[in-house]
Amino acid sequence: MTEATMAFLDYLRNIGKEEDADFLREGIRVLTQALMELEVSQQIGAARYQRSDERSSYRNGYRERTWQTRVGEVGLQIPKVRDGSYFPSFLEPRRRPEQALLAVVQQAYIEGVSTRKVDDLVQSLGLSGMDKSAVSRICKQLDEVVEAFRNRPLEYEYPYVWLDALYVKARMNGRVVSQALVIATGVRRSGERDILGVELGAAENRDFWLIFLRGLIGRGLQGVQLVISDAHEGLKEAIQRVFAGASWQRCRVHFMRNVLAFVPHGEKALVSALLRTIFAQSNRADADAQWQQVVEYMRTRWPLAAAVMEDARDDVLAYMAFPVEHWTRLYSTNPLERLNKEVKRRVNVVGVFPDVAAVIRLVGAVLLEIDDEWQAGKRYFSLESMRKLYEADALTASVTTSLRYAPAIAPVH
DSSP states (O other), X not given: OOHHHHHHHHHHHTTTOHHHHHHHHHHHHHHHHHHHHHHHHHHHTSOTTOOOTTOOOOEEEEEEEEEXXXXXXXXXXXXXXSSSOOOOGGGGGGHHHHHHHHHHHHHHHHTTOOHHHHHHHHHHTTSOOOOHHHHHHHHTTHHHHHHHHHTOOOOSBOSEEEEEEEEEEEEETTEEXXXXXXXXXXXXXXXXXXXXXXXXXXXXXXHHHHHHHHHHHHTTOBOOOEEEEXXXXXXXXXXXXXXXXXXXXXXXXXXXXXHHTTSOGGGHHHHHHHHHHHHTOSSHHHHHHHHHHHHHHHHHHOHHHHHHHHTTHHHHTGGGGSOGGGHHHHSSSHHHHXXXXXXXXXXXXXXXXXXXXXXXXXXXXXXXXXXXXXHHSOOSSOHHHHHHHHHHHHHHHHHHXXXXXXXXXXOOO
């Protein structure tokens, strides 16, 4: 065997090494470009600048496309034709594998795998790897789907709405800043649960909440009877202005934390037990009476904690005006907290997002995935219990109408 042949065999054995990757990529690019030029010439019946009676069309410039190969990305200039279309034959067999790779990368991103770690994942699939900028470009294809989900019309009545916020870090103007991520969920009149909206803002203030809630109304949110949230002042004011006529449920868990903040550590268990006696009552009248007793008892020992309770009764016990079957899921934001926990699990893997768009992309994709799971699962509230809610509303409306139009009774002299 000649020395040249031996050298060529050694070169083939070492193919794929980093020092040969650039050479191989360039070689593949030149060969594929020549192949495309040949194919398009055969398709239109004439080579470049050739006059021919068999010509059926003309070249019309190029379009760029990146091709993932075992030696990395290869930039292709795919010829375009004026009449009809041309697609390289050597890319046809790779369409499905490329789509599969794209799906894997997108799913990894949704699951919270950082863009840098996706490189290792791609290598495990037998490819040479993918740099973080390439992964980001691929994941941007999620934007269209996420935006369609975030801006979809809300076509149902949602008597119950939960609101909450969490914070994520993203780079803005060269700095890492904390951003408020707000999420809204709701239960339809028929009992199914939906994710209504998600938005990112610089601060969780009144103006930001007003814009978010008005956006929900603009998309069709209607029929809201109870809004459940914490006692953030900006959020409370926004709820009052946007959801006029709806009740507000102050999260019971957050309320208890507020009260216990003014109680010595050694007595927190006692105060917690006292507060739970209120919530153990089976109706609003008994709960009101028990609330007053607890406040009177606490006023002598923990006056600051009692002061927190003074004006909070109607907001904390608002859930008792609704069907008993719904109480355990109405008195706090815990249902939304569980959703936030799942979002945080994916977000924490990334740590600091490169920009605001990346936050919406990841969180929106996660919420879309969760919303799909909710639709496939069982109802959040049964039809029977939701029927009680609307039967009670109909009865109240009937009584109000009767009183409004009842004939006046003349006083007896």
